[in-house]
Amino acid sequence: xxxxxxxxxxxxxxxxxxxxxxxxxxxxxxxxxxxxxxxxxxxxxxxxxxxxxxxxxxxxxxxxxxxxxxxxxxxxxxxxxxxxxxxxxxxxxxxxxxxxxxxxxxxxxxxxxxxxxxxxxxxxxxxxxxxxxxxxxxxxxxxxxxxxxxxxxxxxxxxxxxxxxxxxxxxxxxxxxxxxxxxxxxxxxxxxxxxxxxxxxxxxxxxxxxxxxxxxxxxxxxxxxxxxxxxxxxxxxxxxxxxxxxxxxxxxxxxxxxxxxxxxxxxxxxxxxxxxxxxxxxxxxxxxxxxxxxxxxxxxxxxxxxxxxxxxxxxxxxxxxxxxxxxxxxxxxxxxxxxxxxxxxxxxxxx
Amino acid sequence: xxxxxxxxxxxxxxxxxxxxxxxxxxxxxxxxxxxxxxxxxxxxxxxxxxxxxxxxxxxxxxxxxxxxxxxxxxxxxxxxxxxxxxxxxxxxxxxxxxxxxxxxxxxxxxxxxxxxxxxxxxxxxxxxxxxxxxxxxxxxxxxxxxxxxxxxxxxxxxxxxxxxxxxxxxxxxxxxxxxxxxxxxx
Numbered sequence: 401x402x403x404x405x406x407x408x409x410x411x412x413x414x415x416x417x418x419x420x421x422x423x424x425x426x427x428x429x430x431x432x433x434x435x436x437x438x439x440x441x442x443x444x445x446x447x448x449x450x451x452x453x454x455x456x457x458x459x460x461x462x463x464x465x466x467x468x469x470x471x472x473x474x475x476x477x478x479x480x481x482x483x484x485x486x487x488x489x490x491x492x493x494x495x496x497x498x499x500x501x502x503x504x505x506x507x508x509x510x511x512x513x514x515x516x517x518x519x520x521x522x523x524x525x526x527x528x529x530x531x532x533x534x535x536x537x538x539x540x541x542x543x544x545x546x547x548x549x550x551x552x553x554x555x556x557x558x559x560x561x562x563x564x565x566x567x568x569x570x571x572x573x574x575x576x577x578x579x580x581x582x583x584x585x586x587x588x589x590x591x592x593x594x595x596x597x598x599x600x601x602x603x604x605x606x607x608x609x610x611x612x613x614x615x616x617x618x619x620x621x622x623x624x625x626x627x628x629x630x631x632x633x634x635x636x637x638x639x640x641x642x643x644x645x646x647x648x649x650x651x652x653x654x655x656x657x658x659x660x661x662x663x664x665x666x667x668x669x670x671x672x673x674x675x676x677x678x679x680x681x682x683x684x685x686x687x688x689x690x691x692x693x694x695x696x697x698x699x700x701x702x703x704x705x706x707x708x709x710x711x712x713x714x715x716x717x718x719x720x721x722x723x724x725x726x727x728x729x730x731x732x733x734x735x736x737x738x739x740x741x742x743x744x745x746x747x748x749x750x751x
Numbered sequence: 752x753x754x755x756x757x758x759x760x761x762x763x764x765x766x767x768x769x770x771x772x773x774x775x776x777x778x779x780x781x782x783x784x785x786x787x788x789x790x791x792x793x794x795x796x797x798x799x800x801x802x803x804x805x806x807x808x809x810x811x812x813x814x815x816x817x818x819x820x821x822x823x824x825x826x827x828x829x830x831x832x833x834x835x836x837x838x839x840x841x842x843x844x845x846x847x848x849x850x851x852x853x854x855x856x857x858x859x860x861x862x863x864x865x866x867x868x869x870x871x872x873x874x875x876x877x878x879x880x881x882x883x884x885x886x887x888x889x890x891x892x893x894x895x896x897x898x899x900x901x902x903x904x905x906x907x908x909x910x911x912x913x914x915x916x917x918x919x920x921x922x923x924x925x926x927x928x929x930x931x932x933x934x935x936x937x
Contacts, residue, residue: 581766
């Protein structure tokens with residue numbers, strides 16, 4: 401940590417400004433309560449306060465190294481008491497010796513100085529206390545500030561790590577099954593095989609990319625979700641009956657990336673994978689005041705035995721929204737007879 | 752030599768298509784029919800008694816494994832799936848082979864040849880694999896549901912709904928709320 405006073409001009413000026421006012425009060429008190437003449441008062445005040453102001457600057461260094469972290473309170477008090485006595489005695493001695501030995505002074509002042517040594521010493525100790533208190537306060541507030549910054553940084557790191565782990569994870573079976581479809585298409589319909597390869601590649605490129613930015617416009621999110629749907633459609637054909645109702649004005653709204661993917665995957669997993677009949681999937685995005693409301697509905701077979709509550713994919717979405725927007729309840733789910741519905745409420749930021 | 756009949760059961764059309772195409776080259780095998788779910792497949796196997804069945808595992812409502820329990824006729828089974836974790840169980844069910852999607856034509860042909868050998872009655876895969884699997888109990892998966900056949904109807908009972916199971920000779924009685932089912936030991 402740098403010296404809190406000599407770190408820039410402003411602090412140096414205010415430090416010496418402070419001492420100037422102390423010196424003036426010192427001088428005035430000599431003139432009015434001790435009836436010394438002006439020149440003696442100025443000399444006395446100047447010698448004492450200039451030397452103390454210089455010593456005061458130096459006191460920063462012991463304060464920095466005598467810290468409560470490394471030493472017991474008793475040791476600290478002892479060290480400072482010792483230093484205070486030495487410093488004050490030296491300055492009080494100087495304040496006596498310089499006018500007495502080096503200057504020609506009048507009898508009044510000479511008499512005053514003979515009683516002044518002890519008094520100057522006591523004032524010196526008082527000043528010492530004030531100065532080191534200031535230094536310790538500075539050190540303390542700095543530590544607190546650094547701790548707050550550190551905690552904030554740590555929190556951000558934890559959040560980022562958490563968000564990364566909550567992000568959509570690719571399902572390997574989806575890839576292997578898609579590759580199997582491609583393998584089949586190369587023999588039955590090579591052109592379609594080519595198309596599907598490109599789609600799968602685009603989808604993988606997006607899903608596997610690091611995605612440093614956390615948000616992107618809804619339109620892009622919709623595009624990559626459709627890629628996924630088209631691949632699944634090659635596998636399952638008419639069993640997927642997809643429709644959408646997207647408000648044009650919602651296209652540019654920023655949403656967390658990879659937020660729709662798990663919704664769609666959930667619908668297909670619990671709807672299409674588990675049903676003998678075609679499954680209706682309906683996606684709607686509507687701007688609703690300061691929120692973007694995203695709804696995904698899918699029909700499902702209520703007799704399918706896999707009814708294991710909201711899956712980990714949906715739970716992760718909820719957690720992500722909570723962390724990203726610092727707000728709970730941004731996702732809810734409804735289960736009717738044969739219809740499953742997920743609502744997301746994405747707060748719209750104004751930029 | 753008599754031609755062998757085969758049935759394909761897979762819920763994905765392209766997955767069925769590639770099996771058909773590969774089988775085109777096996778002149779001694781005829782594809783009898785294909786189904787996109789285990790219910791229809793089960794019915795067809797019991798009625799048509801094919802020699803060979805290509806079976807997917809993950810299918811809606813009834814998996815390939817669950818279907819096996821109700822077979823009255825036991826054909827040679829070749830599993831074809833993207834899930835590798837079921838291989839052991841597949842061989843426990845005396846599968847002829849286990850194809851991991853996507854597979855090459857060469858790998859497919861090996862599986863078909865294996866099944867043909869077994870059909871000729873030699874080297875039944877049963878015993879060797881039973882020995883092998885005896886020592887592998889670590890990957891136990893808990894039962895999620897039980898499939899029961901009652902005359903012509905097939906019921907799927909989630910494990911969470913079961914509250915009592917009673918042994919009755921070769922059968923078990925499964926109790927759920929307001930109902931019970933008798934199931935034959937697989």
